[in-house]
Amino acid sequence: MMAFYSVSALTRPIMGSRRSLFCLSRLKTSNALIAINTIRNNSSSTASAASPLSTSYAKDAVGLPTLGGPTKNNNEQNTPSIWPLQRLTTAALLRTIFLSRLFTSPKLSSFGLKLLQGITNSHQPFLDPDRNWLLNRILRAVIYNNFCSGAEPLEIRRTLASIKNVGYAGVILTYAREIVVNHLGEDNLDSDQVAAQQIQQWLDGNMQTLSMIDPGDYLAIKYTGAGGRVASALTTGEKPPKQFQEAMDKLCQQAQAQGSRIIVDAEQQAYQSTIDEWTVDVMRKYNRGKEALVLNTYQSYLKASRKIIRDHLARAQKEGWTLGIKVVRGAYISNDIRERIHDTKAETDASYNGIAHDLLVRSFDGITRKDFPKIQLFLAGHNADSIHKAAQLHRDLTLQGLNPGALEFGQLHGMADHVSGELLAYIDSLRESKGPFGKQGALGHEAIPRAYKCATWGTVRECLGFLTRRAVENQGAAERLQDGLAEAKRELKARIFRTPR
Numbered sequence: 421m422m423a424f425y426s427v428s429a430l431t432r433p434i435m436g437s438r439r440s441l442f443c444l445s446r447l448k449t450s451n452a453l454i455a456i457n458t459i460r461n462n463s464s465s466t467a468s469a470a471s472p473l474s475t476s477y478a479k480d481a482v483g484l485p486t487l488g489g490p491t492k493n494n495n496e497q498n499t500p501s502i503w504p505l506q507r508l509t510t511a512a513l514l515r516t517i518f519l520s521r522l523f524t525s526p527k528l529s530s531f532g533l534k535l536l537q538g539i540t541n542s543h544q545p546f547l548d549p550d551r552n553w554l555l556n557r558i559l560r561a562v563i564y565n566n567f568c569s570g571a572e573p574l575e576i577r578r579t580l581a582s583i584k585n586v587g588y589a590g591v592i593l594t595y596a597r598e599i600v601v602n603h604l605g606e607d608n609l610d611s612d613q614v615a616a617q618q619i620q621q622w623l624d625g626n627m628q629t630l631s632m633i634d635p636g637d638y639l640a641i642k643y644t645g646a647g648g649r650v651a652s653a654l655t656t657g658e659k660p661p662k663q664f665q666e667a668m669d670k671l672c673q674q675a676q677a678q679g680s681r682i683i684v685d686a687e688q689q690a691y692q693s694t695i696d697e698w699t700v701d702v703m704r705k706y707n708r709g710k711e712a713l714v715l716n717t718y719q720s721y722l723k724a725s726r727k728i729i730r731d732h733l734a735r736a737q738k739e740g741w742t743l744g745i746k747v748v749r750g751a752y753i754s755n756d757i758r759e760r761i762h763d764t765k766a767e768t769d770a771s772y773n774g775i776a777h778d779l780l781v782r783s784f785d786g787i788t789r790k791d792f793p794k795i796q797l798f799l800a801g802h803n804a805d806s807i808h809k810a811a812q813l814h815r816d817l818t819l820q821g822l823n824p825g826a827l828e829f830g831q832l833h834g835m836a837d838h839v840s841g842e843l844l845a846y847i848d849s850l851r852e853s854k855g856p857f858g859k860q861g862a863l864g865h866e867a868i869p870r871a872y873k874c875a876t877w878g879t880v881r882e883c884l885g886f887l888t889r890r891a892v893e894n895q896g897a898a899e900r901l902q903d904g905l906a907e908a909k910r911e912l913k914a915r916i917f918r919t920p921r
Protein backbone atom coordinates (compact mmCIF):
# COMPACT_ATOMS: atom_id res chain seq x y z
CA MET A 421 0.00 0.00 0.00
CA MET A 422 2.73 2.32 1.13
CA ALA A 423 4.84 1.36 -1.85
CA PHE A 424 2.01 2.15 -4.29
CA TYR A 425 1.41 5.46 -2.59
CA SER A 426 5.04 6.46 -2.89
CA VAL A 427 5.18 5.60 -6.58
CA SER A 428 2.11 7.65 -7.34
CA ALA A 429 3.55 10.53 -5.33
CA LEU A 430 6.80 10.28 -7.20
CA THR A 431 5.17 10.14 -10.60
CA ARG A 432 2.82 13.06 -9.93
CA PRO A 433 5.21 15.69 -11.25
CA ILE A 434 5.04 14.05 -14.67
CA MET A 435 1.45 12.94 -14.62
CA GLY A 436 0.24 16.21 -13.22
CA SER A 437 1.53 18.33 -16.05
CA ARG A 438 -0.82 18.66 -19.00
CA ARG A 439 2.06 19.25 -21.35
CA SER A 440 3.89 16.15 -20.09
CA LEU A 441 0.76 14.06 -20.54
CA PHE A 442 0.49 15.34 -24.09
CA CYS A 443 4.12 14.46 -24.70
CA LEU A 444 3.65 11.00 -23.36
CA SER A 445 0.54 10.34 -25.40
CA ARG A 446 2.31 11.54 -28.56
CA LEU A 447 4.95 8.94 -27.79
CA LYS A 448 2.23 6.27 -27.91
CA THR A 449 2.67 5.35 -24.28
CA SER A 450 -0.61 4.53 -22.66
CA ASN A 451 0.10 6.11 -19.31
CA ALA A 452 2.96 7.66 -17.39
CA LEU A 453 3.47 4.77 -15.02
CA ILE A 454 3.81 2.30 -17.84
CA ALA A 455 6.21 4.70 -19.52
CA ILE A 456 8.40 4.79 -16.45
CA ASN A 457 8.16 1.05 -15.95
CA THR A 458 9.11 0.31 -19.53
CA ILE A 459 12.12 2.56 -19.42
CA ARG A 460 15.21 0.44 -19.89
CA ASN A 461 18.83 1.37 -20.23
CA ASN A 462 19.06 -0.74 -23.34
CA SER A 463 16.01 0.70 -25.00
CA SER A 464 16.24 0.76 -28.74
CA SER A 465 12.83 2.36 -29.17
CA THR A 466 14.10 5.63 -30.46
CA ALA A 467 15.07 6.78 -33.86
CA SER A 468 17.25 9.56 -32.62
CA ALA A 469 20.15 7.43 -31.45
CA ALA A 470 20.59 6.19 -34.98
CA SER A 471 19.98 9.50 -36.72
CA PRO A 472 22.82 11.70 -37.95
CA LEU A 473 24.03 13.94 -35.17
CA SER A 474 24.22 17.66 -35.23
CA THR A 475 27.77 18.59 -34.41
CA SER A 476 27.73 22.16 -35.52
CA TYR A 477 29.70 23.93 -32.85
CA ALA A 478 30.99 27.32 -31.82
CA LYS A 479 34.19 28.18 -33.63
CA ASP A 480 37.01 30.40 -32.45
CA ALA A 481 39.04 32.93 -34.39
CA VAL A 482 41.12 30.21 -36.08
CA GLY A 483 38.04 28.19 -37.04
CA LEU A 484 38.46 25.45 -34.44
CA PRO A 485 35.62 24.30 -32.23
CA THR A 486 35.52 25.65 -28.68
CA LEU A 487 33.70 24.19 -25.73
CA GLY A 488 31.47 26.41 -23.58
CA GLY A 489 31.43 30.15 -23.05
CA PRO A 490 31.05 32.87 -25.64
CA THR A 491 33.15 32.51 -28.75
CA LYS A 492 35.81 35.06 -29.54
CA ASN A 493 34.19 36.10 -32.79
CA ASN A 494 30.61 35.38 -31.88
CA ASN A 495 28.14 35.93 -34.66
CA GLU A 496 25.01 34.31 -36.04
CA GLN A 497 26.95 31.61 -37.88
CA ASN A 498 29.18 30.70 -35.01
CA THR A 499 26.45 30.30 -32.41
CA PRO A 500 26.45 26.70 -31.20
CA SER A 501 23.53 24.73 -32.56
CA ILE A 502 24.13 21.48 -30.79
CA TRP A 503 21.45 19.31 -29.28
CA PRO A 504 23.32 17.68 -26.39
CA LEU A 505 20.56 15.17 -25.67
CA GLN A 506 20.07 14.18 -29.29
CA ARG A 507 21.86 10.90 -28.64
CA LEU A 508 19.65 9.91 -25.73
CA THR A 509 16.90 7.34 -26.26
CA THR A 510 13.37 8.64 -25.81
CA ALA A 511 12.98 6.33 -22.83
CA ALA A 512 16.09 7.76 -21.19
CA LEU A 513 14.90 11.27 -22.01
CA LEU A 514 11.60 10.70 -20.22
CA ARG A 515 13.44 9.19 -17.28
CA THR A 516 15.73 12.24 -17.13
CA ILE A 517 12.69 14.53 -17.00
CA PHE A 518 11.04 12.44 -14.30
CA LEU A 519 14.14 12.23 -12.08
CA SER A 520 15.07 15.89 -12.58
CA ARG A 521 11.56 16.87 -11.48
CA LEU A 522 11.87 14.55 -8.50
CA PHE A 523 15.30 15.80 -7.41
CA THR A 524 14.47 19.47 -7.91
CA SER A 525 11.46 19.19 -5.59
CA PRO A 526 12.94 19.50 -2.07
CA LYS A 527 10.00 17.71 -0.44
CA LEU A 528 9.87 14.79 -2.87
CA SER A 529 13.63 14.31 -2.98
CA SER A 530 14.09 14.35 0.79
CA PHE A 531 11.16 11.90 1.16
CA GLY A 532 12.68 9.68 -1.55
CA LEU A 533 16.12 9.86 0.01
CA LYS A 534 14.82 8.94 3.48
CA LEU A 535 12.98 6.00 1.97
CA LEU A 536 16.12 4.85 0.15
CA GLN A 537 18.29 5.21 3.26
CA GLY A 538 15.68 3.30 5.30
CA ILE A 539 15.76 0.44 2.81
CA THR A 540 19.58 0.49 2.60
CA ASN A 541 20.03 0.29 6.38
CA SER A 542 17.24 -2.20 7.01
CA HIS A 543 17.81 -5.87 7.78
CA GLN A 544 14.14 -6.82 7.35
CA PRO A 545 13.74 -9.44 4.61
CA PHE A 546 10.65 -7.68 3.24
CA LEU A 547 12.74 -4.52 2.74
CA ASP A 548 15.41 -6.45 0.87
CA PRO A 549 14.83 -5.64 -2.82
CA ASP A 550 16.57 -8.84 -3.85
CA ARG A 551 13.93 -10.81 -1.95
CA ASN A 552 10.87 -8.60 -2.29
CA TRP A 553 9.79 -8.74 -5.93
CA LEU A 554 7.48 -5.73 -5.74
CA LEU A 555 10.04 -3.51 -4.01
CA ASN A 556 12.60 -4.64 -6.59
CA ARG A 557 10.35 -3.61 -9.50
CA ILE A 558 9.54 -0.25 -7.93
CA LEU A 559 13.19 0.61 -7.23
CA ARG A 560 14.16 -0.48 -10.72
CA ALA A 561 11.51 1.70 -12.33
CA VAL A 562 12.10 4.77 -10.18
CA ILE A 563 15.88 4.94 -9.82
CA TYR A 564 17.91 1.76 -10.49
CA ASN A 565 17.35 1.66 -14.25
CA ASN A 566 18.56 5.22 -14.57
CA PHE A 567 21.90 4.82 -12.83
CA CYS A 568 22.68 1.11 -13.03
CA SER A 569 23.42 -1.03 -16.05
CA GLY A 570 21.76 -4.24 -14.87
CA ALA A 571 22.25 -7.38 -12.84
CA GLU A 572 22.66 -10.01 -15.56
CA PRO A 573 25.39 -10.19 -18.26
CA LEU A 574 22.95 -9.94 -21.16
CA GLU A 575 21.21 -6.88 -19.74
CA ILE A 576 24.56 -5.27 -18.87
CA ARG A 577 26.09 -5.94 -22.29
CA ARG A 578 23.09 -4.34 -23.95
CA THR A 579 23.46 -1.23 -21.79
CA LEU A 580 27.19 -0.99 -22.55
CA ALA A 581 26.58 -1.40 -26.28
CA SER A 582 23.96 1.36 -26.20
CA ILE A 583 26.46 3.67 -24.47
CA LYS A 584 29.15 3.03 -27.08
CA ASN A 585 26.70 3.30 -29.96
CA VAL A 586 26.10 6.96 -29.25
CA GLY A 587 29.79 7.86 -29.52
CA TYR A 588 31.56 7.32 -26.20
CA ALA A 589 35.13 6.05 -26.54
CA GLY A 590 34.35 3.35 -24.01
CA VAL A 591 32.89 2.50 -20.65
CA ILE A 592 34.04 2.20 -17.09
CA LEU A 593 32.25 -0.74 -15.55
CA THR A 594 32.07 -1.34 -11.84
CA TYR A 595 30.57 -4.03 -9.64
CA ALA A 596 28.48 -2.40 -6.93
CA ARG A 597 29.19 -4.66 -3.97
CA GLU A 598 30.71 -2.63 -1.16
CA ILE A 599 30.69 -2.21 2.60
CA VAL A 600 30.64 1.04 4.58
CA VAL A 601 32.47 1.87 7.79
CA ASN A 602 29.33 1.58 9.95
CA HIS A 603 28.94 -2.02 8.94
CA LEU A 604 32.46 -2.97 9.97
CA GLY A 605 32.39 -5.55 12.70
CA GLU A 606 29.33 -7.29 11.35
CA ASP A 607 31.58 -9.63 9.48
CA ASN A 608 33.52 -12.13 11.50
CA LEU A 609 37.00 -10.67 11.05
CA ASP A 610 38.63 -13.57 12.90
CA SER A 611 37.31 -16.21 10.60
CA ASP A 612 39.83 -17.03 7.89
CA GLN A 613 37.14 -18.88 6.04
CA VAL A 614 34.80 -15.86 5.89
CA ALA A 615 37.66 -13.54 4.87
CA ALA A 616 38.77 -15.94 2.13
CA GLN A 617 35.23 -16.29 0.84
CA GLN A 618 34.72 -12.53 0.70
CA ILE A 619 37.92 -11.91 -1.22
CA GLN A 620 37.06 -14.73 -3.60
CA GLN A 621 33.57 -13.28 -4.20
CA TRP A 622 35.11 -9.87 -4.87
CA LEU A 623 37.60 -11.37 -7.31
CA ASP A 624 34.89 -13.36 -9.07
CA GLY A 625 32.67 -10.27 -9.35
CA ASN A 626 35.49 -8.19 -10.81
CA MET A 627 36.62 -10.98 -13.15
CA GLN A 628 33.03 -11.19 -14.35
CA THR A 629 33.08 -7.42 -14.85
CA LEU A 630 36.25 -7.73 -16.93
CA SER A 631 34.61 -10.40 -19.03
CA MET A 632 31.89 -7.91 -19.99
CA ILE A 633 34.17 -5.08 -21.19
CA ASP A 634 36.28 -4.60 -24.31
CA PRO A 635 39.81 -3.43 -25.06
CA GLY A 636 40.18 0.22 -24.09
CA ASP A 637 37.41 0.02 -21.48
CA TYR A 638 38.00 0.36 -17.77
CA LEU A 639 37.18 -1.87 -14.83
CA ALA A 640 36.64 0.26 -11.72
CA ILE A 641 37.20 -1.47 -8.38
CA LYS A 642 36.57 -0.67 -4.74
CA TYR A 643 38.94 -2.34 -2.28
CA THR A 644 36.37 -2.36 0.55
CA GLY A 645 34.16 -4.61 -1.56
CA ALA A 646 36.62 -7.41 -0.72
CA GLY A 647 35.10 -7.68 2.75
CA GLY A 648 35.77 -7.12 6.44
CA ARG A 649 39.36 -8.40 6.63
CA VAL A 650 40.49 -6.17 3.77
CA ALA A 651 38.54 -3.17 5.11
CA SER A 652 40.10 -3.71 8.51
CA ALA A 653 43.62 -3.76 6.99
CA LEU A 654 42.76 -0.56 5.13
CA THR A 655 41.80 1.22 8.34
CA THR A 656 44.90 0.10 10.25
CA GLY A 657 47.34 0.73 7.39
CA GLU A 658 48.58 -2.86 7.21
CA LYS A 659 49.91 -4.52 4.09
CA PRO A 660 47.18 -6.16 1.97
CA PRO A 661 46.30 -9.74 2.91
CA LYS A 662 48.19 -12.19 0.68
CA GLN A 663 45.01 -13.54 -0.89
CA PHE A 664 43.99 -9.99 -1.79
CA GLN A 665 47.38 -9.29 -3.38
CA GLU A 666 47.03 -12.43 -5.46
CA ALA A 667 43.50 -11.37 -6.44
CA MET A 668 44.84 -7.97 -7.57
CA ASP A 669 47.55 -9.69 -9.61
CA LYS A 670 44.93 -11.82 -11.34
CA LEU A 671 42.81 -8.77 -12.15
CA CYS A 672 45.79 -6.80 -13.48
CA GLN A 673 47.03 -9.69 -15.58
CA GLN A 674 43.60 -10.33 -17.05
CA ALA A 675 43.06 -6.62 -17.79
CA GLN A 676 46.47 -6.42 -19.45
CA ALA A 677 45.84 -9.54 -21.54
CA GLN A 678 42.56 -8.21 -22.92
CA GLY A 679 43.73 -4.60 -23.41
CA SER A 680 41.45 -3.13 -20.71
CA ARG A 681 42.51 -0.94 -17.79
CA ILE A 682 41.73 -0.66 -14.09
CA ILE A 683 40.67 2.32 -12.00
CA VAL A 684 40.89 2.07 -8.23
CA ASP A 685 38.07 4.14 -6.73
CA ALA A 686 38.62 6.53 -3.83
CA GLU A 687 36.55 5.85 -0.73
CA GLN A 688 35.99 7.22 2.77
CA GLN A 689 38.96 8.74 4.56
CA ALA A 690 39.19 5.90 7.07
CA TYR A 691 40.45 3.77 4.19
CA GLN A 692 41.91 6.24 1.75
CA SER A 693 45.53 6.65 2.83
CA THR A 694 46.02 2.87 2.72
CA ILE A 695 44.14 2.61 -0.58
CA ASP A 696 46.69 5.13 -1.93
CA GLU A 697 49.63 3.09 -0.62
CA TRP A 698 48.38 -0.23 -1.94
CA THR A 699 47.60 1.34 -5.31
CA VAL A 700 51.03 2.95 -5.62
CA ASP A 701 52.48 -0.55 -5.12
CA VAL A 702 50.24 -1.92 -7.88
CA MET A 703 51.08 0.98 -10.24
CA ARG A 704 54.79 0.53 -9.58
CA LYS A 705 54.45 -3.10 -10.65
CA TYR A 706 52.09 -2.78 -13.62
CA ASN A 707 52.41 0.76 -15.02
CA ARG A 708 55.61 0.09 -16.89
CA GLY A 709 54.25 0.04 -20.43
CA LYS A 710 53.39 2.86 -22.83
CA GLU A 711 50.07 3.55 -21.08
CA ALA A 712 49.12 3.16 -17.45
CA LEU A 713 47.29 -0.09 -16.74
CA VAL A 714 46.10 1.14 -13.33
CA LEU A 715 44.79 4.56 -12.30
CA ASN A 716 44.40 5.80 -8.73
CA THR A 717 41.61 8.21 -7.76
CA TYR A 718 42.32 11.59 -6.11
CA GLN A 719 39.55 13.45 -4.28
CA SER A 720 40.11 17.16 -4.84
CA TYR A 721 37.72 18.10 -2.01
CA LEU A 722 40.39 16.94 0.44
CA LYS A 723 42.61 19.74 1.67
CA ALA A 724 45.54 17.31 1.37
CA SER A 725 44.80 16.30 -2.25
CA ARG A 726 47.57 18.37 -3.86
CA LYS A 727 50.12 17.10 -1.37
CA ILE A 728 49.15 13.49 -2.07
CA ILE A 729 49.34 13.95 -5.84
CA ARG A 730 52.68 15.72 -5.56
CA ASP A 731 54.06 12.89 -3.45
CA HIS A 732 52.90 10.28 -5.98
CA LEU A 733 54.31 12.30 -8.90
CA ALA A 734 57.68 12.44 -7.13
CA ARG A 735 57.64 8.68 -6.47
CA ALA A 736 56.65 7.86 -10.05
CA GLN A 737 59.40 10.12 -11.34
CA LYS A 738 62.07 8.66 -9.05
CA GLU A 739 61.07 5.03 -9.64
CA GLY A 740 60.32 5.32 -13.36
CA TRP A 741 56.69 4.25 -13.69
CA THR A 742 53.57 5.93 -15.11
CA LEU A 743 51.20 7.57 -12.66
CA GLY A 744 47.56 6.93 -13.55
CA ILE A 745 45.48 9.81 -12.17
CA LYS A 746 41.72 10.00 -12.01
CA VAL A 747 40.60 13.30 -10.49
CA VAL A 748 37.20 13.61 -8.79
CA ARG A 749 35.74 16.12 -6.36
CA GLY A 750 34.75 13.46 -3.80
CA ALA A 751 31.52 11.66 -2.98
CA TYR A 752 31.56 11.20 0.79
CA ILE A 753 31.11 14.75 2.08
CA SER A 754 27.93 13.91 3.99
CA ASN A 755 29.41 11.02 5.99
CA ASP A 756 33.12 11.73 6.34
CA ILE A 757 35.52 13.83 8.43
CA ARG A 758 34.40 17.33 7.46
CA GLU A 759 37.50 19.21 8.70
CA ARG A 760 39.69 17.48 6.14
CA ILE A 761 37.43 18.61 3.30
CA HIS A 762 37.59 22.11 1.82
CA ASP A 763 35.27 24.47 3.67
CA THR A 764 33.33 25.64 0.63
CA LYS A 765 32.23 24.34 -2.74
CA ALA A 766 34.16 27.18 -4.40
CA GLU A 767 37.37 25.96 -2.76
CA THR A 768 36.74 22.41 -3.96
CA ASP A 769 36.08 23.74 -7.47
CA ALA A 770 39.33 25.74 -7.39
CA SER A 771 41.19 22.69 -6.12
CA TYR A 772 39.80 20.43 -8.89
CA ASN A 773 40.47 22.99 -11.64
CA GLY A 774 43.92 23.80 -10.28
CA ILE A 775 44.95 20.14 -10.16
CA ALA A 776 43.68 19.57 -13.72
CA HIS A 777 45.45 22.70 -14.96
CA ASP A 778 48.79 21.93 -13.37
CA LEU A 779 48.78 18.31 -14.52
CA LEU A 780 48.00 19.38 -18.08
CA VAL A 781 50.74 22.02 -18.19
CA ARG A 782 53.11 19.60 -16.45
CA SER A 783 54.07 21.94 -13.63
CA PHE A 784 52.91 20.82 -10.20
CA ASP A 785 54.09 22.38 -6.94
CA GLY A 786 57.76 22.45 -7.83
CA ILE A 787 57.81 19.44 -10.18
CA THR A 788 58.45 21.03 -13.54
CA ARG A 789 58.02 19.84 -17.11
CA LYS A 790 61.67 18.83 -17.21
CA ASP A 791 61.28 16.36 -14.30
CA PHE A 792 57.67 15.42 -14.84
CA PRO A 793 56.96 11.67 -14.75
CA LYS A 794 54.74 10.00 -17.37
CA ILE A 795 51.13 10.42 -16.34
CA GLN A 796 47.75 9.38 -17.64
CA LEU A 797 45.01 11.82 -16.82
CA PHE A 798 41.33 11.06 -16.39
CA LEU A 799 38.97 13.83 -15.26
CA ALA A 800 35.79 12.45 -13.75
CA GLY A 801 32.87 14.74 -12.99
CA HIS A 802 29.76 16.46 -14.22
CA ASN A 803 30.80 20.06 -13.69
CA ALA A 804 30.53 21.73 -17.10
CA ASP A 805 32.84 24.59 -16.16
CA SER A 806 35.65 22.20 -15.17
CA ILE A 807 35.20 20.21 -18.38
CA HIS A 808 35.21 23.37 -20.52
CA LYS A 809 38.35 24.69 -18.84
CA ALA A 810 40.28 21.44 -19.15
CA ALA A 811 39.19 20.74 -22.74
CA GLN A 812 40.08 24.27 -23.81
CA LEU A 813 43.47 24.15 -22.12
CA HIS A 814 44.22 20.73 -23.61
CA ARG A 815 43.34 22.05 -27.07
CA ASP A 816 45.44 25.22 -26.66
CA LEU A 817 48.49 23.36 -25.29
CA THR A 818 48.24 20.87 -28.16
CA LEU A 819 48.13 23.73 -30.69
CA GLN A 820 51.17 25.29 -29.07
CA GLY A 821 53.05 22.00 -29.45
CA LEU A 822 53.29 21.56 -25.68
CA ASN A 823 51.96 17.99 -25.81
CA PRO A 824 49.65 17.73 -22.79
CA GLY A 825 49.22 13.98 -23.43
CA ALA A 826 45.96 12.07 -23.58
CA LEU A 827 42.96 13.51 -21.75
CA GLU A 828 39.98 11.41 -20.79
CA PHE A 829 36.68 12.56 -19.33
CA GLY A 830 34.08 10.47 -17.54
CA GLN A 831 30.57 10.95 -16.29
CA LEU A 832 28.28 8.55 -14.50
CA HIS A 833 25.67 6.68 -16.49
CA GLY A 834 22.33 8.45 -16.01
CA MET A 835 23.88 11.68 -14.73
CA ALA A 836 24.38 15.00 -16.51
CA ASP A 837 23.68 13.61 -19.97
CA HIS A 838 23.40 17.13 -21.37
CA VAL A 839 27.00 17.80 -20.21
CA SER A 840 28.22 14.51 -21.70
CA GLY A 841 26.29 15.21 -24.91
CA GLU A 842 27.91 18.60 -25.29
CA LEU A 843 31.33 17.04 -24.77
CA LEU A 844 30.64 14.36 -27.40
CA ALA A 845 29.51 17.02 -29.87
CA TYR A 846 32.70 18.98 -29.21
CA ILE A 847 34.87 15.91 -29.73
CA ASP A 848 33.10 15.07 -33.01
CA SER A 849 33.40 18.64 -34.11
CA LEU A 850 37.13 18.68 -33.40
CA ARG A 851 37.57 15.43 -35.27
CA GLU A 852 35.65 16.70 -38.28
CA SER A 853 37.34 20.11 -38.34
CA LYS A 854 39.62 21.16 -41.16
CA GLY A 855 43.11 21.68 -39.80
CA PRO A 856 45.46 20.01 -37.34
CA PHE A 857 42.84 18.11 -35.30
CA GLY A 858 40.85 16.79 -38.24
CA LYS A 859 41.29 13.61 -40.24
CA GLN A 860 43.89 15.22 -42.52
CA GLY A 861 45.69 16.90 -39.61
CA ALA A 862 49.16 16.06 -38.42
CA LEU A 863 48.27 15.62 -34.74
CA GLY A 864 48.20 12.17 -33.19
CA HIS A 865 45.27 10.43 -31.48
CA GLU A 866 46.09 12.03 -28.11
CA ALA A 867 45.19 15.46 -29.47
CA ILE A 868 41.49 14.79 -29.16
CA PRO A 869 39.99 14.08 -25.72
CA ARG A 870 38.07 10.87 -25.12
CA ALA A 871 34.74 10.61 -23.28
CA TYR A 872 33.57 7.65 -21.18
CA LYS A 873 30.44 6.74 -19.27
CA CYS A 874 30.77 4.94 -15.97
CA ALA A 875 28.21 2.19 -15.48
CA THR A 876 27.57 0.25 -12.29
CA TRP A 877 26.17 -3.25 -12.23
CA GLY A 878 24.80 -5.47 -9.49
CA THR A 879 21.53 -6.56 -8.00
CA VAL A 880 19.23 -3.83 -6.69
CA ARG A 881 20.33 -4.64 -3.12
CA GLU A 882 24.02 -4.47 -4.07
CA CYS A 883 23.51 -1.10 -5.77
CA LEU A 884 21.68 0.59 -2.86
CA GLY A 885 24.78 2.31 -1.38
CA PHE A 886 25.74 3.61 -4.81
CA LEU A 887 22.18 4.80 -5.49
CA THR A 888 21.96 6.59 -2.14
CA ARG A 889 25.15 8.52 -2.96
CA ARG A 890 23.70 9.50 -6.35
CA ALA A 891 20.50 10.71 -4.66
CA VAL A 892 22.49 12.80 -2.14
CA GLU A 893 24.64 14.18 -4.95
CA ASN A 894 21.61 15.12 -7.04
CA GLN A 895 20.05 16.96 -4.12
CA GLY A 896 23.07 19.27 -4.09
CA ALA A 897 23.09 19.78 -7.85
CA ALA A 898 19.88 21.74 -8.36
CA GLU A 899 21.37 24.14 -10.89
CA ARG A 900 22.75 21.40 -13.10
CA LEU A 901 19.50 19.47 -12.85
CA GLN A 902 17.53 22.56 -13.88
CA ASP A 903 19.80 22.98 -16.91
CA GLY A 904 19.42 19.29 -17.73
CA LEU A 905 15.65 19.48 -17.33
CA ALA A 906 15.38 22.48 -19.64
CA GLU A 907 17.57 20.74 -22.21
CA ALA A 908 15.55 17.50 -21.92
CA LYS A 909 12.28 19.38 -22.47
CA ARG A 910 13.75 21.18 -25.47
CA GLU A 911 14.86 17.85 -26.94
CA LEU A 912 11.51 16.17 -26.25
CA LYS A 913 9.66 19.05 -27.90
CA ALA A 914 11.94 18.83 -30.92
CA ARG A 915 11.20 15.12 -31.27
CA ILE A 916 7.46 15.57 -30.93
CA PHE A 917 7.26 18.45 -33.40
CA ARG A 918 10.05 17.05 -35.57
CA THR A 919 11.94 20.32 -35.45
CA PRO A 920 14.60 20.48 -38.16
CA ARG A 921 18.11 20.42 -36.68
Ligand SMILES: Cc1cc2nc3c(=O)[nH]c(=O)nc-3n(C[C@H](O)[C@H](O)[C@H](O)COP(=O)(O)OP(=O)(O)OC[C@H]3O[C@@H](n4cnc5c(N)ncnc54)[C@H](O)[C@@H]3O)c2cc1C
Binds near residue numbers: 686750751761766893
Ligand atom coordinates in the same frame (compact mmCIF):
# COMPACT_ATOMS: atom_id res chain seq x y z
C1 LIG B 1 33.20 8.71 -13.55
C2 LIG B 1 33.13 9.09 -12.10
C3 LIG B 1 33.82 8.35 -11.16
C4 LIG B 1 33.78 8.73 -9.81
N1 LIG B 1 34.51 8.03 -8.89
C5 LIG B 1 34.56 8.46 -7.62
C6 LIG B 1 35.42 7.85 -6.67
O1 LIG B 1 36.14 6.90 -6.97
N2 LIG B 1 35.43 8.33 -5.40
C7 LIG B 1 34.68 9.41 -5.02
O2 LIG B 1 34.77 9.83 -3.86
N3 LIG B 1 33.85 10.00 -5.91
C8 LIG B 1 33.77 9.56 -7.17
N4 LIG B 1 32.94 10.18 -8.07
C9 LIG B 1 31.96 11.19 -7.59
C10 LIG B 1 32.61 12.56 -7.50
O3 LIG B 1 33.56 12.57 -6.47
C11 LIG B 1 31.58 13.66 -7.21
O4 LIG B 1 30.89 13.37 -6.03
C12 LIG B 1 30.56 13.86 -8.29
O5 LIG B 1 31.12 13.67 -9.55
C13 LIG B 1 29.95 15.28 -8.20
O6 LIG B 1 30.91 16.25 -8.39
P1 LIG B 1 31.21 16.93 -9.81
O7 LIG B 1 32.66 17.08 -9.99
O8 LIG B 1 30.51 16.15 -10.82
O9 LIG B 1 30.63 18.39 -9.81
P2 LIG B 1 29.78 19.32 -8.88
O10 LIG B 1 28.38 18.82 -8.87
O11 LIG B 1 30.06 20.67 -9.36
O12 LIG B 1 30.40 19.19 -7.43
C14 LIG B 1 29.77 18.56 -6.37
C15 LIG B 1 30.87 18.15 -5.43
O13 LIG B 1 31.49 19.32 -4.88
C16 LIG B 1 31.91 19.04 -3.55
N5 LIG B 1 31.21 19.94 -2.64
C17 LIG B 1 29.88 20.20 -2.61
N6 LIG B 1 29.57 21.07 -1.62
C18 LIG B 1 30.74 21.36 -1.00
C19 LIG B 1 31.07 22.19 0.12
N7 LIG B 1 30.15 22.88 0.76
N8 LIG B 1 32.35 22.25 0.49
C20 LIG B 1 33.30 21.57 -0.16
N9 LIG B 1 33.05 20.77 -1.22
C21 LIG B 1 31.79 20.66 -1.64
C22 LIG B 1 31.56 17.59 -3.28
O14 LIG B 1 32.67 16.81 -3.61
C23 LIG B 1 30.42 17.33 -4.24
O15 LIG B 1 30.29 15.96 -4.58
C24 LIG B 1 32.99 9.83 -9.40
C25 LIG B 1 32.30 10.58 -10.37
C26 LIG B 1 32.37 10.22 -11.69
C27 LIG B 1 31.63 11.06 -12.68
